[in-house]
Every structure is written in C-alpha cells, then in structure tokens.
Amino acid sequence: MTAQRDVPVSGRGVLLRLLRRSALLAAGLWVGAGSLAVVSLGLGEFDLGTADILRVLGGGGTLIEYDVVVRDRLPRAVTGLGVGALFAVSGAILQRIAANPLVSPDVIGVNAGASFGALLVMTLVGGSGAMLVFGALVGALGTSAAIVLLALKHGLNGYRLVLVGIGIAAMLSSAISYLLVxxxxxxxxxxxxxxxGSLANRGSLHVTVVACTVVMAVPVLLVLGRQLRVLELGDDLAKALTGGATWMRPALITTAVVLAAMATAAAGPIGFIALVAPQITRRLLPGGPIRLGPSAAMGALLVIAADLAARLLFAPTELPVGAVTGVLGAPVLLYLLARANRTGGTD
Known part of the structure; x- marks a missing residue:
C-alpha cells in the first residue's frame, strides 16, 4: 500500500519541479527580453542613455527625445515582443499536436497563406491597417483548412502535414510572385x-493588434492548453479520457493559426521564430513537453535580439528583422531535419 501511494506522490513531485523550472525559465527569459527592449529604446542614430529613456517614459525629456522613444522605438519594441511570443506559442502548439519538431506555421505554409491574403488586400484593393489584418487572417485560416484536410488521413501525421504544407506553401509563393509582378x-x-518581416515604422495600430490578440489568447490557452497533454497520448486514448471530445484538436489548431496570422499581420511573416523558439525551450527544459509560457518568452527574446542586430550590424543601413531570423533559423531547421532522419521522425 505504501509503495502504491508513493508513486503518485513522486509523480506529483516531478511535475511540481518541472512546473517550477518552467516558471523560473519563463521569468528569466521575459526579464532578458524586457531588458533588451529597454536597451533598444536608446540605440540608433540618436543614442539615449537609460536615464534619458526613463525620463522620457515618465513624461519628461525634449520633443525630439519623445518622438524618437515614444513614437518610433517603443511601438517597435512592444510589437517585437508581442509577435515573437505569438509566433512561438503558435509553433509550440502545432509541434505538440503533430508530435513533430518540424511543424510550425512558417514551414507548413500558414504564414504564406497569411502573406497571400494580406498581399491581395494590399495590391488589389489598396487596403491597409484593419483590412490588412483581416486579409492575413482569412488567408491563414483558408490555407490551414486546406492543409489539414489534405493531410488528415488516419489521424494527423506530422510528416504528412509537413509535406502537404510545403507543397501548398510553394504554390502560394508562386501566387505571391504573380501578384508582385x-x-x-x-x-x-x-x-x-x-x-x-519587418518591425520598421510600427505604430499604435500594430501595438493594438498584438495587444488585443494576446489579451484574447491568454484565457483561451489557459483552457485549451490543458488538453495538449491529453492529445499527446493519442486519439484513441484521448477520446476515452475526454468522453469522445473531438473539438480539442481543431480548436487548438485554429488557435495556433489565428496567433500566427495576427502576428504576420502586425509584422509580416518573420521566419523561423515559431520553429526555433519551442525547440530551444524544450532543450532548456528536458524531460517534459514543450511549455507554452517559456516558448512565448523565448520567441519574444529572439525577435527583440534579431531586430536589435538588424538595426545595428550594418548601420546606418537597416535590415528587416526577418532577414536576420532567416540566417539564424535555417541552420536550426537543417539540424532538426538531420535529427528527425536519424530518429525516424521522433524527437
């Protein structure tokens, strides 16, 4: 009897330790991301010290300092933090559902669908702002629905999802090229x-899009995030444990797609964040599944760091942040492909 009682107690202890480590990692990453964001407010063609930044944020400073910090750099930093978190959580959800580290919205074509929808609005209608957000959302949802329907055969297989997504992404890439011509x-x-993928010229609209998405996503993820562990047990066992609830997987996929679409609408299709951030987090927290909280913090940190590098490395020329994340993310994708080939698709 004692041994039987010790097993669940031991299991709860391991779970509590993992949750504690996850919370500490998330807190540390957010502190790092926030610190980099504050640093980014003072760096550029018009440099400012930390005291100057705090004075401006407190309502002081000159008009030029206010314009540089509050109207230019602060919306850029806040948007970067938000889209990084949204992309990372989207990738973490999809990777856990498909049980495949290669599944992310940029790899399987969701970002390409959002880009195509936004580009249709931008070029054919001449719309911007809220219309651009709507176009990106419709494009991402339509693309993800097509991908899932084509890949859904005897369950949602991760590699089938990747292959179908890559094919649809290639088709959308051709369509985007035609629109540009x-x-x-x-x-x-x-x-x-x-x-x-760029954070240049971000303003209050982009901050509002990101902030509203985060506010709406948090309660949804608190409810649906608990179902991820159940879905990882397999469809048959998940149905047995939940009484046949078939809404969980589509609801989580839809949530991931919406997060990626709104992030794309706010900053463009910043590549590889959704792929890389969850995998880095998983390796920092071995022995458990990908955690959404630390993944969000890691995504925010990566985007802010990449944007800072894009602004400073070739100053006064400024690179789009997507160019930097692409250079850093491509080797990680190759590593994951090689690892998946050795392990037969598991990680």
Missing amino acids: QAEYHQVLSAASWLT
Whole structure:
C-alpha cells in the first residue's frame, strides 16, 4: 500500500519541479527580453542613455527625445515582443499536436497563406491597417483548412502535414510572385519589405493588434492548453479520457493559426521564430513537453535580439528583422531535419 501511494506522490513531485523550472525559465527569459527592449529604446542614430529613456517614459525629456522613444522605438519594441511570443506559442502548439519538431506555421505554409491574403488586400484593393489584418487572417485560416484536410488521413501525421504544407506553401509563393509582378511599383516596394518581416515604422495600430490578440489568447490557452497533454497520448486514448471530445484538436489548431496570422499581420511573416523558439525551450527544459509560457518568452527574446542586430550590424543601413531570423533559423531547421532522419521522425 505504501509503495502504491508513493508513486503518485513522486509523480506529483516531478511535475511540481518541472512546473517550477518552467516558471523560473519563463521569468528569466521575459526579464532578458524586457531588458533588451529597454536597451533598444536608446540605440540608433540618436543614442539615449537609460536615464534619458526613463525620463522620457515618465513624461519628461525634449520633443525630439519623445518622438524618437515614444513614437518610433517603443511601438517597435512592444510589437517585437508581442509577435515573437505569438509566433512561438503558435509553433509550440502545432509541434505538440503533430508530435513533430518540424511543424510550425512558417514551414507548413500558414504564414504564406497569411502573406497571400494580406498581399491581395494590399495590391488589389489598396487596403491597409484593419483590412490588412483581416486579409492575413482569412488567408491563414483558408490555407490551414486546406492543409489539414489534405493531410488528415488516419489521424494527423506530422510528416504528412509537413509535406502537404510545403507543397501548398510553394504554390502560394508562386501566387505571391504573380501578384508582385502585376502590382504597381510603390506597392511592390511596400510589399517586399513586409514579406520579409519587418518591425520598421510600427505604430499604435500594430501595438493594438498584438495587444488585443494576446489579451484574447491568454484565457483561451489557459483552457485549451490543458488538453495538449491529453492529445499527446493519442486519439484513441484521448477520446476515452475526454468522453469522445473531438473539438480539442481543431480548436487548438485554429488557435495556433489565428496567433500566427495576427502576428504576420502586425509584422509580416518573420521566419523561423515559431520553429526555433519551442525547440530551444524544450532543450532548456528536458524531460517534459514543450511549455507554452517559456516558448512565448523565448520567441519574444529572439525577435527583440534579431531586430536589435538588424538595426545595428550594418548601420546606418537597416535590415528587416526577418532577414536576420532567416540566417539564424535555417541552420536550426537543417539540424532538426538531420535529427528527425536519424530518429525516424521522433524527437
């Protein structure tokens, strides 16, 4: 009897230790991301010290300092933190559902669908702002529905999802190229920067999009996040444990797609964050599944760091943040492909 009681107690102890480590890691990553964001407020063509930044944020400073910090750099930093977290959580959800480290919205074509929808609005309708957000959301949802329907055969297989997604992403890439060829010159210039993924010229609209998405996503993830562990046990066991609830997987996939779509609408399809951030977090927290909280913090940290590098490495020329994440993320993708090939698709 004693041995039987010790097993669940031991299991609860392991779970509590894992949750504690997860919370500490998330807190540390958010502190790092926030610190980098504050540093980014003072760096650029017009440098400011920490005391100057705090004075401006407190309502003081000159008009020039206010314009540089509050109107230019602060929306950029807040948007970067938000889209990094949204992309990372989206990737973490999809990777856990498909049980495959290669499944992320940028790899399987969700970001390409959002880009295609936004580009349709940008080039054919001439819309921007809220219309651009709507176009990205519709494009991402339509693309993800097509991917899931084509890949859904005897369950949601991770590799089938990747292959179907890559095929659809290639088709959408061709469609995007066609739209760019048909667009006017000034539309092409705007679209080219946006399609790479950029935090330049972010404003209150982008901050609002990110903030509203985060506020709406938190309660949804608190409810649905508990179901991820059940779904990882397999469809048959999940149905037995939940009384045949078939809504969990589509609801989680839809949530992941919406998060990626809104992040893409706010900053463009910043590549590899959704793929890399959950995998780094998993290796920092071995022995358990990918945690959504630390993944969000890691995504925010990576985007802020990449944007800071994009601004400073080739100053005064500024690179789109997506160019930096692409350079850093491509080797990680190759590593994951090689690892998946050795382990037969498991990680």
